[in-house]
Amino acid sequence: MSTVRPATTAYDCDVLIVGAGPVGLTLAMDLATRGISCRVVEARPADAPAHPKCNTTSARSMEIFRRLGVAQQVRQAGLPADHPGDIAYATRYLGHELGRIAMPSWSQRHRGEDRALDDAWPTPEPQHRISQLYLEPVLRTHASSVLGVRVDSDSELVALTDRGTDVEAGLRHPGTGERRWLRARFVVGCDGARSAVRKAIGVKLHGDDNLSRTRSVFLRSRDLKARLPRASAWMTWIINGERRGNVIALDGDSLWLCHCTLRRDEAFGAVDTRAVIDQVLGASVDLDVIAAEDWTGRRLVADRYRVGNVFLAGDAAHLWIPYGGFGMNAGIEDAVSLGWMLAAVIKGWAVPALLDAYEAERRPIGEQVSRAARQLFANQQAVKLPDALEADGAAGERARRDFGATLLATEIQQFNPVGLNFGIVYAGSPVIAYDAARLPVFEIDRYVPSTTPGCRAPQVQLRDGAWLHDRFGPDFTLVVHGELQSAAVFRVAAQRHGLPLTVIDISAEPQVVALYDQPLVLVRPDQRVAWRGQDLPANLEALINRVRGVAGRDAAGEARHPVSTGACP
Ligand SMILES: Cc1cc2nc3c(=O)[nH]c(=O)nc-3n(C[C@H](O)[C@H](O)[C@H](O)COP(=O)(O)OP(=O)(O)OC[C@H]3O[C@@H](n4cnc5c(N)ncnc54)[C@H](O)[C@@H]3O)c2cc1C
Numbered sequence: 001m002s003t004v005r006p007a008t009t010a011y012d013c014d015v016l017i018v019g020a021g022p023v024g025l026t027l028a029m030d031l032a033t034r035g036i037s038c039r040v041v042e043a044r045p046a047d048a049p050a051h052p053k054c055n056t057t058s059a060r061s062m063e064i065f066r067r068l069g070v071a072q073q074v075r076q077a078g079l080p081a082d083h084p085g086d087i088a089y090a091t092r093y094l095g096h097e098l099g100r101i102a103m104p105s106w107s108q109r110h111r112g113e114d115r116a117l118d119d120a121w122p123t124p125e126p127q128h129r130i131s132q133l134y135l136e137p138v139l140r141t142h143a144s145s146v147l148g149v150r151v152d153s154d155s156e157l158v159a160l161t162d163r164g165t166d167v168e169a170g171l172r173h174p175g176t177g178e179r180r181w182l183r184a185r186f187v188v189g190c191d192g193a194r195s196a197v198r199k200a201i202g203v204k205l206h207g208d209d210n211l212s213r214t215r216s217v218f219l220r221s222r223d224l225k226a227r228l229p230r231a232s233a234w235m236t237w238i239i240n241g242e243r244r245g246n247v248i249a250l251d252g253d254s255l256w257l258c259h260c261t262l263r264r265d266e267a268f269g270a271v272d273t274r275a276v277i278d279q280v281l282g283a284s285v286d287l288d289v290i291a292a293e294d295w296t297g298r299r300l301v302a303d304r305y306r307v308g309n310v311f312l313a314g315d316a317a318h319l320w321i322p323y324g325g326f327g328m329n330a331g332i333e334d335a336v337s338l339g340w341m342l343a344a345v346i347k348g349w350a351v352p353a354l355l356d357a358y359e360a361e362r363r364p365i366g367e368q369v370s371r372a373a374r375q376l377f378a379n380q381q382a383v384k385l386p387d388a389l390e391a392d393g394a395a396g397e398r399a400r401r402d403f404g405a406t407l408l409a410t411e412i413q414q415f416n417p418v419g420l421n422f423g424i425v426y427a428g429s430p431v432i433a434y435d436a437a438r439l440p441v442f443e444i445d446r447y448v449p450s451t452t453p454g455c456r457a458p459q460v461q462l463r464d465g466a467w468l469h470d471r472f473g474p475d476f477t478l479v480v481h482g483e484l485q486s487a488a489v490f491r492v493a494a495q496r497h498g499l500p501l502t503v504i505d506i507s508a509e510p511q512v513v514a515l516y517d518q519p520l521v522l523v524r525p526d527q528r529v530a531w532r533g534q535d536l537p538a539n540l541e542a543l544i545n546r547v548r549g550v551a552g553r554d555a556a557g558e559a560r561h562p563v564s565t566g567a568c569p
Helices: 022-033 059-067 071-077 106-111 132-146 196-200 223-227 273-281 327-347 352-382 393-411 418-422 484-496 510-515 540-547
Strands: 013-018 038-041 087-090 097-101 150-152 156-162 167-172 179-189 205-220 235-238 244-249 255-261 288-302 310-312 318-320 476-480 501-505 520-523 529-533
Touching: 013 022, 013 167, 013 327, 022 038, 022 059, 022 132, 022 327, 038 179, 059 071, 059 327, 059 418, 071 132, 087 393, 097 393, 132 150, 156 179, 156 196, 179 196, 179 327, 196 310, 205 273, 205 352, 244 273, 255 273, 273 288, 288 352, 318 327, 318 352, 327 352, 352 393, 476 484, 484 501, 484 520, 484 540, 529 540
Parallel strands: 013 038, 013 179, 038 150, 087 235, 179 310, 476 501
Antiparallel strands: 087 097, 156 167, 167 179, 205 255, 205 288, 235 244, 244 255, 288 318, 476 520, 520 529
């Protein structure tokens, strides 16, 4: 029935994941929950902390963490529960406030006390403010201690050979130089921007190479909170004629991340760290620099996400300026999109061709999200600074009020990215059975739930308070109302092909039926709609083969969706 060669003990593991960043760890958790043997190798020593650069975990990532059983731990490790989530804009951190987007603290949100921009988002897991510094250890502990994944620190990938039947990885201990080899059936490069895996398989990045340059300083200061002349915020954007930047509260107390953006005429080598921090803060504050990192804002996407048995995910596959907060989050979705496909092929209920769908689905999303992030950046840059922005007196006040109002009207899109969270659609997948309906057009801040194949299955709360996605099975799920007879036939056909299927009957849930407007909706293990119908397709076998990666002329639905998704922003 299947052309898949079963896993043998000749491999050290089925899937070798290079890089224990958030993307590699998410892939490890996903594979482990699917019962797949995987191993993570990480160049850093076990006690080396992550850089605190990423501070937003999207609602979609939180949904993924919920499924993997780690959402609660991630919530607890974020910004303290009573710390405001506001996004503020100021001339300097200790200067004039220009405006703010109010966001409640986690405890206010939990108690339903305060209204937030994202209150109406259809999810039990709102976006969460947590630094990568705290997120990575939580994910790593869950992967290794709870799910039993082996994570090898001090293991830098230095060589890779894909032999067709397996991949051999050469590893080096960065301290001792000692070398060893591991064999795996598949290797996934989750090794970040400078990916050694990407280089080893000859994949190139393409796009816009230098949108901005920033020195990000991780610092400790008790003074900063004490001297703040206004209410605390989670993130404060700094805009003035001398220096742009951003100050992020990491622990709600003394740890901060201070981004200092360079002007076009400045070089990293010529910038004095303390001087640029002072320009962002607007005063000389008592502080210690813990670490500083220089980075260039880009929009780059890999030309391939897969070569043979080697795959790329996360920053190894795409890099963009962190507007909208979606670099890591897109990588997390790469991980779970690839995870179920690898598991299905390794377990033998899908054919290896299924793995081609990973690049077909995720690479266009890399392009789309990278353009969205670049647009958000351009929007903010386009708001013209008035000359009197920092002036005293009525002229200055008027300038700040008018500028602040224009800025907020522009920025609201960046902090209400409901479309980026839930509105991503796979438009050209070979393993999705599209129908004649037009796909929803992607917009950063707009989302209309849809069961159109390629969309995230609509999430909705049930009458007993539970959420629909929590009822989905670990693999495919058929969501049914009315057509129970057809569902029974579907189940038998799925069994014949070894396709693991959970059937859930939503007939007694009117609000779900309203969203799931067709009586049969087939949802994949990554919560994407694979197919829907009023009744069984004319060729049920062909449909089941399509979603398992067996392409066929007579498979249900067209091989490619007939209409475009519309222009990217
Ligand atoms: C200033 C800034 C702010 C950001 N804010 C956000 C945000 O709010 N939201 C968001 O979603 N994203 C944000 N990002 C982007 C986010 O930080 C990255 O997208 C994310 O870290 C990518 O995760 P990753 O696991 O793919 O790669 P990384 O986090 O880079 O992890 C890669 C891992 O691989 C290891 N490694 C590297 N080479 C090797 C090798 N040869 N062998 C073994 N191991 C290796 C590294 O040590 C590292 O642990 C931000 C980025 C910046 C710069």
